[in-house]
Amino acid sequence: MSILTQIQKVKPLVLNLANQVTTQRVADVISFLGASPLMTKEIQEIESLLTIADALVVNIGTISEADGPIFLKACQLANQMNKPIVLDPVAVNVPYRASVVNQLLNAVSFDIIRGNAAEIAWFADKKVVSKGIDALELTVSPENAKIAAKRTGAIIVQTGKTDVVTDGNKVLFVSTDSPLFKVNVGCGDMLSATIGTFVAVSDNLIQSAYEATKFFGEAGVRATEDVQNLPGMFINAFLDEIYQKAREAK
Ligand SMILES: Nc1ncnc2c1ncn2[C@@H]1O[C@H](COP(=O)(O)OP(=O)(O)O)[C@@H](O)[C@H]1O
Numbered sequence: 631m632s633i634l635t636q637i638q639k640v641k642p643l644v645l646n647l648a649n650q651v652t653t654q655r656v657a658d659v660i661s662f663l664g665a666s667p668l669m670t671k672e673i674q675e676i677e678s679l680l681t682i683a684d685a686l687v688v689n690i691g692t693i694s695e696a697d698g699p700i701f702l703k704a705c706q707l708a709n710q711m712n713k714p715i716v717l718d719p720v721a722v723n724v725p726y727r728a729s730v731v732n733q734l735l736n737a738v739s740f741d742i743i744r745g746n747a748a749e750i751a752w753f754a755d756k757k758v759v760s761k762g763i764d765a766l767e768l769t770v771s772p773e774n775a776k777i778a779a780k781r782t783g784a785i786i787v788q789t790g791k792t793d794v795v796t797d798g799n800k801v802l803f804v805s806t807d808s809p810l811f812k813v814n815v816g817c818g819d820m821l822s823a824t825i826g827t828f829v830a831v832s833d834n835l836i837q838s839a840y841e842a843t844k845f846f847g848e849a850g851v852r853a854t855e856d857v858q859n860l861p862g863m864f865i866n867a868f869l870d871e872i873y874q875k876a877r878e879a880k
Pocket residue numbers: 745746747763764765768789790791792793806807808809811812816817818819821846847
């Protein structure tokens with residue numbers, strides 16, 4: 631049975647420590663895949679929610695001081711409960727974010743880290759030009775992703791024009807090019823949540839990360855054709871493609 635069919639069957643609960651910008655888009659993509667999203671930032675309920683969750687997605691996009699202890703507690707509990715964690719290290723090159731992520735890396739294990747080329751370069755201790763949430767270099771080799779995977783022990787999904795999925799040894803590529811991904815804020819967050827939904831029902835981390843990234847990219851390319859390359863209607867067309875494609879899976 632494919633991972634997508636498994637998602638429809640199990641309807642996993644995906645718990646999100648989401649950012650405040652793209653929360654609805656992230657909830658939508660999880661729901662349209664056939665799973666159940668839940669967003670929280672309340673430390674008092676983390677344990678009970680993780681008990682019923684199948685995966686945790688941590689997005690640092692709008693981090694505040696109060697978030698540090700919540701991220702730490704959620705990730706520690708998820709590790710103890712053997713629930714997979716996907717980290718989206720939005721703009722981790724900014725010093726405050728870097729210090730919080732360093733604390734997390736010292737205390738917990740992430741199963742998957744999904745970021746753009748500049749964010750993944752940070753985990754490899756390399757510099758790639760970035761501007762806030764965006765990576766500015768278009769062609770980036772898989773070397774940084776491989777180093778980041780070896781250093782963190784996580785599967786790395788480095789996104790850009792070509793996506794790289796690696797455990798540090800094996801390297802898989804996804805090329806699904808559409809300029810509308812870049813214009814629409816939140817596509818990275820939606821991909822991280824999609825990966826979280828795939829790993830919620832599959833123990834094979836690298837395979838689920840790869841299949842999620844490929845599925846997401848292909849839906850985006852089809853949506854770009856549907857909206858004739860214009861960005862305004864893209865997210866709706868994209869979510870519709872995800873909904874349909876998920877249900878066509880065998
Ligand atoms: N230049 C690009 N051309 C085509 N697709 C891209 C490009 N950059 C990113 N994507 C796609 O957009 C999605 C989000 O990636 P990215 O923009 O790198 O993340 P983020 O939004 O976190 O910066 C991925 O599915 C990726 O394949």
